[in-house]
Amino acid sequence: EDQVTQSPEALRLQEGESSSLNCSYTVSGLRGLFWYRQDPGKGPEFLFTLYSAGEEKEKERLKATLTKKESFLHITAPKPEDSATYLCAVQEAAGNKLTFGGGTRVLVKP
């Protein structure tokens, strides 16, 4: 069965203090790995999709990378508005089913 594990569960950062979030996965056939951001009481907001090992994508202070067994979300010089729960999910070989990890709660203090 597909498994997605995110670490750490929670992360407290000072503004400007860069860090990385980890998403490790076990799937039979990876079609895509997704990163989402979720604010309290809202639906997840799409950030990135990665399809193959070695792929990297960037958006403002966020950079996502993918290897054969894990993905990293790097947050460079974070600001308080980057505080959110970051979710990763894997898409199986067939269909649009996403299997989500438990998320990493990020709090950036000014």
Added chain:
Amino acid sequence: KAGVTQTPRYLIKTRGQQVTLSCSPISGHRSVSWYQQTPGQGLQFLFEYFSETQRNKGNFPGRFSGRQFSNSRSEMNVSTLELGDSALYLCASSAGVDNEQFFGPGTRLTVL
């Protein structure tokens, strides 16, 4: 371009009742997926519909069902509600397979 809309946003029901939730996908999107989010289990896949056909189903009991209409709007129904069904129900729309999925704001269901 309008995003995914879900109605109602909040719902309170009692055990044993049934509930119907609605999702309107982004214009042009033909795939709608439903997820349940709880503090204990996180986000779990319920089912996916594409062109009015259920294409995938998660590990939920038969009390959870759904359908999709010809305009791609989707509904999910939960019968004989249990306390454990209290959750945020999210729908996501996609243009097809291997496309990004965009989530709606969710429906917060509370079962008393």
